[in-house]
Amino acid sequence: MATPPGGLEFCVFPTAIGHCALVWREPGVVVGSALPHGSPQSTRAAVARWYPEARESTPGADVAAVVAQVADLLETGTGDLSGVDLDLAAVPAFDRRVYEVVRDIPAGATLTYGDVAARLGAPGAAQAVGQALGRNPFPPIVPCHRVLAAGRQVGGFSARGGRRTKLRMLEAEGVHLEHPTLFDV
Known part of the structure; x- marks a missing residue:
């Protein structure tokens, strides 16, 4: 059918x-x-x-x-999904603006929630940026895994596996935030 x-x-x-x-x-x-x-x-x-x-x-x-x-x-960790056609009709205006900024982050690069807020012209809206990314209906096309907490800390990640999944996705792109310890080798 x-x-x-x-x-x-x-x-x-x-x-x-x-x-x-x-x-x-x-x-x-x-x-x-x-x-x-x-x-x-x-x-x-x-x-x-x-x-x-x-x-x-x-x-x-x-x-x-x-x-x-x-x-x-x-x-x-390679590829550019920024040209994928997304239906944003049901996405709130603020979230849409956040996703536009985040889609411009190339593979292997990161921004902080505060950086995204500043690019939106809304310094101080880092928490709102985090909430918008937590509602992201398009992972990894809208690469929310490339957005970190202040000080290049991993921050939250709502996907199954949480921080481990986010770190794995970033490491595939060549971003290493945590260094292995003797027990990880």
């Missing part, structure tokens, strides 16, 4: 950090994405909670290219 125009579709796909998901509507506009939730079934269940009308399907070439870019980013 074909998806009606504007209908939502999704796919779950393997990456170096686990099974991620991408939700889209034609013509290849990404409506949401998900980092791993522990298993392919758990990721599917999360998508079903967030987008109950979406049906699982095989992506066309445009969405398949985004899937490949996400998988490549999470494996090699």
Whole structure:
């Protein structure tokens, strides 16, 4: 059965950090994405909670290219997802502005929550930036993992695995915040 125009579709796909998901509507506009939730079934269940009308399907070439870019980013730390077409209609205006700034952070670079707030012309809004990133419906396309707490501290991360997942994503991009100890070697 074909998806009606504007209908939502999704796919779950393997990456170096686990099974991620991408939700889209034609013509290849990404409506949401998900980092791993522990298993392919758990990721599917999360998508079903967030987008109950979406049906699982095989992506066309445009969405398949985004899937490949996400998988490549999470494996090699390379790739530029800044050109992916996102549906921001349901995103509040402040969050949209935050996501625009964060999408401009290249792989291998970081900003702090305060840096993002300053770029928005809203110094002192670091906490609001953190809250907006905690609601990010497009990880890692909107690379919230590249935003750190003051002093280049990891800060929070709402994805499964929390700080460990954030560190793993950053390390794939060549950003090393914590140095291994004798017990890590």
